[in-house]
Structure formats: C-alpha cells, structure tokens
Amino acid sequence: MSTNLPNIPAPTWVDWSSGTLSGAAIEDGQKTLGQLEGIFQDQAVWRGMDPATVVYRVQYWRPVPDGTPGGVFWGATVLEPGRVGDEYFMTHGHFHALSDRAEIYATVKGTGALLLMDEGGTTSSQTMKPGTVHYIPGKVAHRVVNTGDEPLVFLASWPSDAGHDYGSIKTKGFSKRMILRDGAPCLV
Numbered sequence: 001m002s003t004n005l006p007n008i009p010a011p012t013w014v015d016w017s018s019g020t021l022s023g024a025a026i027e028d029g030q031k032t033l034g035q036l037e038g039i040f041q042d043q044a045v046w047r048g049m050d051p052a053t054v055v056y057r058v059q060y061w062r063p064v065p066d067g068t069p070g071g072v073f074w075g076a077t078v079l080e081p082g083r084v085g086d087e088y089f090m091t092h093g094h095f096h097a098l099s100d101r102a103e104i105y106a107t108v109k110g111t112g113a114l115l116l117m118d119e120g121g122t123t124s125s126q127t128m129k130p131g132t133v134h135y136i137p138g139k140v141a142h143r144v145v146n147t148g149d150e151p152l153v154f155l156a157s158w159p160s161d162a163g164h165d166y167g168s169i170k171t172k173g174f175s176k177r178m179i180l181r182d183g184a185p186c187l188v
C-alpha cells in the first residue's frame with residue numbers, strides 16, 4: 001500500500017520537572033571552562049580556575065539530519081551556577097549559520113538572563129525564570145547567563161537547517177556582559 005506519510009521518528013521524552021531528555025535518539029555534550037577560552041572578560045582569573053569545570057551540559061534531539069530544510073530540533077541545556085571573577089557563568093552564545101533562522105527557549109528551572117544581540121551589536125536582555133518562553137528572532141545572537149545559585153535549565157527548539165556560527169562571538173563577544181555588582185546582577 002502506498003502512503004504519503006514521511007518517515008516519522010519515534011517519540012522521545014522530557015521530564016518536565018528537571019528538563020532532562022531521555023530516549024535512544026538523545027545526543028549529549030558539555031562545555032568546560034577550558035573550552036570557553038576567550039569568552040570571559042577576566043582572563044587571569046579564568047586561567048587560575050580548573051579547566052575541567054563543567055559550565056553547561058546540553059542534550060539534543062535531532063529527529064532529522066542536520067541541515068534538513070523545514071525540520072526542527074529540540075534540546076535541553078543545564079547551565080551551572082558560578083562566576084569567573086564577577087562575571088556569571090554563561091553559554092558560549094552564537095548566531096545561526098543560516099542567519100535568518102529563529103529559535104524558542106523555555107525556562108524549566110533556575111534564574112538568569114537571555115542576552116540578545118543584533119548584527120549591529122546592540123544587546124538587550126530578558127529575565128529567565130521557571131515558565132518564561134522566549135522568542136529569538138533570526139539574525140540575533142543568543143547567550144544565556146545563570147545569575148542564580150542553582151542550575152539554570154532551559155529547553156530550546158530551532159530549525160534543523162539553522163546551524164551555528166560561533167566565530168564572531170568568539171572574536172568579538174557580546175557588547176554587554178552580566179556581572180555581579182553591589183550584590184546583584186548588572187548588565188554592563
């Protein structure tokens with residue numbers, strides 16, 4: 001019998017209380033302080049810290065091959081609390097390789113900030129706390145900062161042909177940083 005149904009991937013799972021993904025198709029990765037060279041402002045303090053310290057862990061579900069037009073991916077990130085000097089732990093941050101591709105983030109646990117920077121270098125931020133859902137337009141770099149004292153967990157969904165462009169963030173960074181000042185987070 002012929003069918004017009006595409007090859008439908010088997011479902012996977014999310015534990016909504018922890019944000020943990022599970023299932024055979026889930027891939028994972030992590031970023032350590034050592035892998036985040038050049039990302040934090042105070043390089044002297046960064047060099048004095050253990051490079052094996054895990055800053056964040058990621059889980060991905062890619063139900064279609066990377067680069068497939070019209071598909072979507074799903075992922076979870078657990079960003080640990082901590083600081084390099086007065087600068088909070090954060091994700092590397094990126095534009096998408098296909099720059100006009102958008103993304104959605106949804107916060108499960110913890111508190112922090114989503115930094116959003118347009119191609120002209122203007123940075124704004126949105127508060128992340130349990131239940132907040134954030135729309136990241138195309139051509140906007142995105143980075144998450146954990147300003148709390150527990151892990152910040154968020155889910156993400158993005159187009160399967162978006163790809164990642166880390167290069168310009170590695171060389172130029174964001175135009176604003178989230179630091180601890182007078183006992184509170186401050187975007188400077």
Ligand code: S6P
Pocket residue numbers: 031058075076077091092093094103142143156158164
């Ligand atoms: C993918 C999505 C997230 C990040 C993850 C780690 O488009 O934005 O899954 O990959 O939060 O951040 P980064 O900047 O190291 O990719």
Ligand code: ZN
Pocket residue numbers: 094095096103142158
């Ligand atoms: Zn992204």
